Amino acid sequence: MLVIAAGSIVAAFALNRGAEFAARRLAPRQPARTPLPLLRACRRPLQLAIASGLLLGGESWARFGPATQRAVRHFLVLLALASCAWLAARLVALLIDTSVRFSVRRQDPSRVRRVRTQAGLLRRICQAAIALVTLGAMLMTFPAVRTLGTSLLASAGLVGVVAGVAAQSTLGNLFAGVQMAFADMVRIGDVVVVGGEWGTVEELTLTYVVIATWDQRRIVMPVSYFAGRPFENWSRNDTRxxxxxxxxxxxxxxxxxxxxxxxxxxxxxxxxxxxxxxxxxxxxxxxxxxxxxxxxxxxxxxxxxxxxxxxxxxxxxxxxxxxxxLPRIGLAPAPDGGRPTDLHGRP
Structure with a gap:
C-alpha cells in the first residue's frame, strides 16, 4: 500500500506539472487576460483528485483483510468525491472569471459592474449546488443512509413544507438576491442611498448586501429590503x-x-x-x-x-x-418707549 501511495503521489505531481505547463503555453501573453491566480488555485484540488483516483484504482492490489479493505475503499471513495467537488468548484470559478474577462473587455463601466455582480452570484450558486450534490453523494455511500432513503423520500413533501415555512425569510432573501443580480437592480460599485444613508455597494451575496458609507462604516442589509422597498441608485446607467x-x-x-x-x-x-x-x-x-x-x-x-x-x-x-x-437682520426702536400699541399706534 505504501508503494501504491508513493506512486500515486508522484504521478499526481507529474500530471499537475504537465497541466500547469500546458496552461502556460496555451494562455495568452497579455498578463491582464491570463487568469493565472485561478489556475494556481486549481493545483491542490487537482493533485488531490488525481492521487485519490490512483489510490482508489490501486487499492485492490493491496493485501488487506475484508473488513479493512472495505473501510479503506470507503475512505478513498469519500476522499475522491470531496476532491472532485473541490476541483469542480475551482473550475467553475475559473470558467466564470474567464468569461467575465472576455465579455467586459473595452466596455462601459456600468456593464462591467453588472457582469461582475452577476458572475459573483452565479459562482456562489454553482458552488453551493456542487457542495449539496457532493454531500448527498457522500451520504449515500453509507448503507444506513441508503436504507433510510425510501422513507425519507416518502416524507419529503411534508418535510419540504415544514422547511419552507421555517426558512421563509432565508428563502425570500435567496430569491431576492437572484432577482437583484439578474434583473440589474443594483451592482457592486453602485452609489446608492438606502434608509437615508449614502454609500457604495461593496459586497453583494445571495442573502445580504454590504454598503460602505462615506465615513468608513459598513451597513449590512438583507437583500429582501432592496427587492421590496424603493431606494436611490445614483450610478445605474451613468455615474454623472x-x-x-x-x-x-x-x-x-x-x-x-x-x-x-x-x-x-x-x-x-x-x-x-x-x-x-x-x-x-x-x-x-x-x-x-x-x-x-x-x-x-x-x-x-x-x-x-x-x-x-x-x-x-x-x-x-x-x-x-x-x-x-450678505443677509442682515434689520432692527428699529419700538415706538413710545417700548409699550405695546395696536394697529393704529395707540397704547
Whole structure:
C-alpha cells in the first residue's frame, strides 16, 4: 500500500506539472487576460483528485483483510468525491472569471459592474449546488443512509413544507438576491442611498448586501429590503450627477458679478465635468433671496466636494468684495418707549 501511495503521489505531481505547463503555453501573453491566480488555485484540488483516483484504482492490489479493505475503499471513495467537488468548484470559478474577462473587455463601466455582480452570484450558486450534490453523494455511500432513503423520500413533501415555512425569510432573501443580480437592480460599485444613508455597494451575496458609507462604516442589509422597498441608485446607467448649493443673500446682491465669479470658479476646478451649470434666484423671502448654484460632476463624491468648494468660495468672495450682500437682520426702536400699541399706534 505504501508503494501504491508513493506512486500515486508522484504521478499526481507529474500530471499537475504537465497541466500547469500546458496552461502556460496555451494562455495568452497579455498578463491582464491570463487568469493565472485561478489556475494556481486549481493545483491542490487537482493533485488531490488525481492521487485519490490512483489510490482508489490501486487499492485492490493491496493485501488487506475484508473488513479493512472495505473501510479503506470507503475512505478513498469519500476522499475522491470531496476532491472532485473541490476541483469542480475551482473550475467553475475559473470558467466564470474567464468569461467575465472576455465579455467586459473595452466596455462601459456600468456593464462591467453588472457582469461582475452577476458572475459573483452565479459562482456562489454553482458552488453551493456542487457542495449539496457532493454531500448527498457522500451520504449515500453509507448503507444506513441508503436504507433510510425510501422513507425519507416518502416524507419529503411534508418535510419540504415544514422547511419552507421555517426558512421563509432565508428563502425570500435567496430569491431576492437572484432577482437583484439578474434583473440589474443594483451592482457592486453602485452609489446608492438606502434608509437615508449614502454609500457604495461593496459586497453583494445571495442573502445580504454590504454598503460602505462615506465615513468608513459598513451597513449590512438583507437583500429582501432592496427587492421590496424603493431606494436611490445614483450610478445605474451613468455615474454623472448634478449638485446644488443654496445661498441666502440680501436683495441688493450683485447677481451679474456673482454669476461671472461662479463661472470662473468652475473653470478653475477639476471637480466640474464641464457638462452643465446654472446660477439662478429660485426663491425670495421678506429679508433675503435664495440663490441656487447648479453644477454637474463625474460622480457623487466629486459632486459633494464641488458643492462645498463653490459654497465656500462664493461666501468668501462676498465677504471680501460685497459684504452688504450678505443677509442682515434689520432692527428699529419700538415706538413710545417700548409699550405695546395696536394697529393704529395707540397704547
Amino acid at each position: 450627477i448634478t449638485g446644488t448649493a443654496l445661498l441666502h443673500l440680501d436683495h441688493s446682491a450683485p447677481m451679474a458679478d456673482l454669476r461671472a465669479h461662479f463661472e470662473t470658479l468652475l473653470a478653475k476646478t477639476e471637480l466640474w465635468d464641464g457638462q452643465g451649470s446654472a446660477f439662478q434666484i429660485v426663491d425670495t423671502t421678506p429679508s433675503t433671496i435664495v440663490v441656487r448654484a447648479l453644477m454637474t460632476a463625474r460622480d457623487g463624491g466629486d459632486a459633494f466636494n464641488l458643492r462645498c468648494y463653490i459654497r465656500e468660495e462664493l461666501i468668501a468672495y462676498l465677504r471680501e468684495r460685497h459684504p452688504y450682500a
